[in-house]
Amino acid sequence: MAEQEYQKYYVPEQSPWPIVGAVALFLIAVGAGNFVIESTKGESGFGGWILLAGIVTLLVMLIGWFNNQINESMNGMHSDQLGRSYRQGMSWFIFSEVMFFAAFFGALFYARVIAVPWLAGEGNNAMTNEVLWPGFEDMWPLTKTPGGTETTAMGWMGLPLYNTIILLVSSFTCHFAHVALEKEQRGKLKLMLGLTVLLGCIFLFLQVEEYVHAYREMNLTLQSGVYGNTFFLLTGFHGMHVTLGTIILIVLWLRIMKGHFTPKNHFAFQAGSWYWHFVDVVWVMLFFFVYIL
């Protein structure tokens, strides 16, 4: 190791973007907090506008920051060591996302295996059932809550199955795009990445369809007890991640059209594709635990 020539690690000069990002998050937090309070009370206020200002600021920050980053990368200021930092950073970020979903999968597991059976009198909880929730029966999906709210369960056939197939196929197209990039087949790269984006959009469209169907026809809403809660929060957060992933892929596609990335130097592409595979894996887990089981 020691005899290798050391390529200087690039430590950037001062940058205005982080503080812009901090202000953006401040506006988002204040705006979202007030927006939630105002909208649930039916009051009018500035919450929504502050939130919007925060999101716009965040976008400006991202564009400015990534612009700097891309210029540095294109000018060859990034050493291999820096590339490793980026890759490791991205991996740990994805791990943190995994743990975020784990919290909601944990809630699903707990509600289903512990809370609902206990409310129905399992174990030493007979009196809980008899005195507090008489007549409540253990079932999953929980189509009738202890409080008496009724709903319908979302099956796995139809839209959810199509969506699973769509996302799985998109994972392959994403991988083929990566292979094409490494083999310097630009045409195939553009095609495959374009297909991935398209599949992502179709997935999101179908997901919205499913939500509309759930709300309008199935009486499955955010308020319909812990089954609806876990269903909507898990699929909802997943949908937000697919949206983010799709935006990332679109940006990558635009950069590819401008001729960015080489077979050796394409961290951004790799990060985007890792992220895409990650949302796929989360979906497979979702499909299994939320829809099928």
Add this chain to the structure above:
Amino acid sequence: MSTATEHAHDDHHHHMPTGIKRWIFTTNHKDIGTLYLWFAFIMFLVGGAMAMVIRAELFQPGLQIVEPNFFNQMTTVHGLIMVFGAVMPAFTGLANWLVPMMIGAPDMALPRMNNWSFWILPFAFIILLASLFMEGGGPAFGWTFYAPLSTTYSGDSTALFVFSVHIMGISSIMGAINVIVTIWNMRAPGMTWMKMPLFVWTWLITAFLLIAVMPVLAGAVTMVLTDKFFGTSFFDAAGGGDPVMFQHIFWFFGHPEVYIMILPAFGIISQIVPTFSRKKLFGYASMVYATTSIALLSFIVWAHHMFTTGMPVAAELFFMIATMLISVPTGVKVFNWVATMWRGSLTFEVPMLFALAFIVLFTIGGLSGLMLAITPVDFQYHDTYFVVAHFHYVLVSGAVFSIMAAVYYWLPKWTGKMFDVTLAKWHFWCSLISVNVLFFPMHFIGLAGMPRRIPDYALQFADFNKWISIGGFAFGLSQLIFLAVVIKACRKQGEPVSDQVWEGAEGLEWEIPSPAPYHTFETPPVVK
């Protein structure tokens, strides 16, 4: 352990920025470390002021000074500020300053993100503190925000609390990613894993814990938000949920969080004790393994906070035994520190005084933790002042003392001047005595049954509470001495120090000049 560092000096291709811009736009790990440390100190004083309100109210029985709802806000925000605003940022600040210098890296791996992680924090705490002035008051459900206190029975400010915790979490996760990548990828040639200073090791593992559990906290606050504002029923039995589920999710975050606040302290003590014993650390490898086992065990002990929630007996036994297992690696650590001192040539400079106080007082906190781990016994101790005594021994005379030890240990390296030793010794002795007057009697009133988080108490607890409050005020005032020492040091008053600063100090950070130049190790040193 390492060779000379001729290349360590500043080369001047970066012009040194000045004024406010230096601090706002900085990408320098030392600047960001300083920002973190000052922020933590300010938050420590703010959170401390809230503790003073609590102790003033509890000075005498009966409702004296503040409304009960305000008292609840004080206990809540005191806890949140001390955990997320004082202890964690202080350790992150130390990591920023020290990790690159200890492993021979030019800076943190991702310097701009490093700036972002810091500057989120002041904004997050502005939101939290401002929520105290909202109609209906700020968060008043305890720092643990148990449902249904935080859902059914909380005020509007809960929404702001949730989003401020979200952005604190983003900050912590980015900070942790930065530390972990720096350690993994930026070590100088020859700095192998088992040559890393223990502070670096403990922070590596802490960063892993942070990335693993801060997202779970984000999930918990999200569920509180939707339960309160959007009609979900994660924590409401009527919809098939369970308030106890909140506690499971919260403590799955919360217990590793406890180790996030103590593992770096172990690292600091493991740096300081060998220096002032003039011996190598006893059992380096076992320290590394002990830290790792504590971190892994911390994921399977969370329900010891919940023994009285009516879990099945098998679960209570499992969590009791798993918790007790942690005392084995912790015991290894305490043993190693004592063995390091055994037959060393000890001197008692200020950092060593704090380190010694840490070892003794942390052990007291550890032993009361062991008592709390015993399920049937916990049924009596649960939610009493005994618990308050326990975690303040490990957090104040543990974590906070270790931070003070660290500041005194590395301050001369940062400023190039020796701090005011006389004042620092006053700070130490005043803190040591008052912290015990403050927290030790809490054991007694806790065992006698005084509940925590209540603004009033039965008459038989009056004498002890009076002493506790006096100890509290004295401890609070003692920290002003610390403030004076630090301000004097920042103004560069005092005798210049050598590069090594302390006679027995070893490691890369002691081989660079004092004060440490703005950029260090732009070309990595070779460690042998």
